[in-house]
Amino acid sequence: MxxxxxxxxxxxxxxxWIPESLKNDFGHFNIFRLEPxxxxxxxxxxxxxxxxxxxxxxxxESKVHFADRVYEVKKQALAxxxxxxxxxxxxxxxxxxxxxxxxxxGFFLNFGQINQYEVFQPNGTHVFELTDAEVLKVEEIFEKMxxxxxxxxxxxxxxxxxxxxxxxxxxxxxxxxxxxxxxxGNASLRIASLFMELLERQFPVxxxxxxxxxxxPAEFAxxxxxxxxxxxxAIKEMTGKTTSQMISDRxxxxxxxxxxxxxxxxxxxxxxxxxxxxxxxxxFFKKHTQLSPTQxxxx
Numbered sequence: 378m379x380x381x382x383x384x385x386x387x388x389x390x391x392x393x394w395i396p397e398s399l400k401n402d403f404g405h406f407n408i409f410r411l412e413p414x415x416x417x418x419x420x421x422x423x424x425x426x427x428x429x430x431x432x433x434x435x436x437x438e439s440k441v442h443f444a445d446r447v448y449e450v451k452k453q454a455l456a457x458x459x460x461x462x463x464x465x466x467x468x469x470x471x472x473x474x475x476x477x478x479x480x481x482x483g484f485f486l487n488f489g490q491i492n493q494y495e496v497f498q499p500n501g502t503h504v505f506e507l508t509d510a511e512v513l514k515v516e517e518i519f520e521k522m523x524x525x526x527x528x529x530x531x532x533x534x535x536x537x538x539x540x541x542x543x544x545x546x547x548x549x550x551x552x553x554x555x556x557x558x559x560x561x562g563n564a565s566l567r568i569a570s571l572f573m574e575l576l577e578r579q580f581p582v583x584x585x586x587x588x589x590x591x592x593x594p595a596e597f598a599x600x601x602x603x604x605x606x607x608x609x610x611a612i613k614e615m616t617g618k619t620t621s622q623m624i625s626d627r628x629x630x631x632x633x634x635x636x637x638x639x640x641x642x643x644x645x646x647x648x649x650x651x652x653x654x655x656x657x658x659x660x661f662f663k664k665h666t667q668l669s670p671t672q673x674x675x676x
Contacts, residue, residue, distance in 0.1 A: 381426040381460065381583075384481055404484030406537055408523050411435065411475040425638065426463045426581060429481045430497070432456070432544050434507075434515050437473025441466050441504050448504040453512050455548055456504045457496040461581050463638055464503075476519045478541070488538050492577070493570065496548050499580065499630055505551045518543055568611035571601055576624065582631055582649045589651035592628070594620040629665045632658075636674045643670045 384405060388395045399405050411433075433456045441448040441456060442465045448454075453475075458464050460482070485491050495501035507515065522540050525533040575597060579589050591597055597620065598605035605620075612620045628650055635646045647658030662670050 381428045381581075383428050384479070387427065387429070387479070403534065404481050404486060405429075406478065406480040406484050406526070406534065408476065408478040408519065408526055411473065411477060425465075426460060427458065428460050429479050430460070430491070431458045431477055431479050432541065433458075433475060433477035434512070434519060435466070435473065435475040435477075436512070437468065437475075439466055439468050439473065443503045450504065450506060453507050453509075454504050455507055455511075455515055455544070455551075457545070457548060458503065459492065459497040461492075461577065462499050462503070463634060476516070478519070478522060480541070484534075485538065488535075489542075491541075491545065493574070494545050494549065495552070496545055498573070499577070500626065502548075502552055505548050511551075515544065515547065518547070565611040565614045568601070568603065568608060569615040572597055572608065572612060572620070572623075575600060576627055580627070580631055582635060588649055589628070592624060592651045594624070597624075625661075625665060629662065632662055632670070633666075633673065636670055646670065 382390075384399060385395050388399075396405075396407070398407075434453070435450065435456060436453045437450075438452065439450045441450060441454075443458070443462055491497055496503060518540055522537055525536045525540070530536070575591065579591060582589070591600060594608060595605045598608040601608065609620050612618065612623060616623060618626075632646060632650060635641060635649070636643075639646070641649070643658070644655045647655045650658065652658035652661070659669055662668070662673070666673060668676065
């Protein structure tokens with residue numbers, strides 16, 4: 378199983394040094410310009426998870442591999458990546474440019490749960506194609522970040538966090554009304570949010586992770602101390618899907634990631650995802666993808 382790239386490894390790979398700020402108690406943040414890519418000058422970056430968040434404005438035609446999905450960027454895009462989802466960018470044009478910021482989970486400790494937003498959730502939209510006018514707005518936000526980072530202002534990181542939130546909401550506003558959940562403050566939304574947090578807490582699966590323990594609506598309802606029918610109604614109201622569908626969709630996504638990214642055999646993947654029998658996993662995977670795990674791995 379390929380390990381997640383850490384911030385330390387990122388700095389060694391990109392710059393051959395590690396900044397002292399990684400030792401800060403308040404987390405780490407930095408911003409970089411994308412060096413213009415010239416065909417043949419840069420090796421392909423491995424498809425893998427990172428243990429930090431990244432928000433990037435990318436200019437140039439490319440393909441972005443996020444988990445089991447591929448986004449085709451025609452001209453320019455805003456992209457969000459997180460520690461739960463592996464990703465990789467493939468350059469299509471001979472040149473490209475842009476800007477990006479990186480930060481670890483500690484940077485937002487006690488400042489909000491950014492992983493609750495769709496752009497950072499495994500099933501959310503991670504890449505947004507931008508118009509020229511939208512690019513100018515995003516560039517302006519990144520420029521404000523850079524100005525604050527290089528300033529001596531005592532509370533500059535608070536302002537930077539606000540600017541990251543501004544980018545998050547900018548991306549989310551680009552989604553259709555159907556994708557965004559605009560209802561707030563009701564019991565169904567609260568239950569659905571708690572369910573999603575509990576579901577995502579079990580991922581990602583790696584060789585140091587315990588096997589998936591919560592796999593049925595009843596198990597989640599018991600953990601949340603509510604009746605399973607109450608949970609099912611809340612999930613259906615907020616997502617349009619059943620609780621079982623939400624659980625299955627997440628298991629299928631993680632299955633695809635493990636089958637493509639890891640060197641585990643099918644039995645090991647099945648066990649890690651909570652299947653006691655590999656045949657049960659094979660039937661589950663084929664039901665949802667029309668392919669066996671082995672066929673998917675070879676595809």
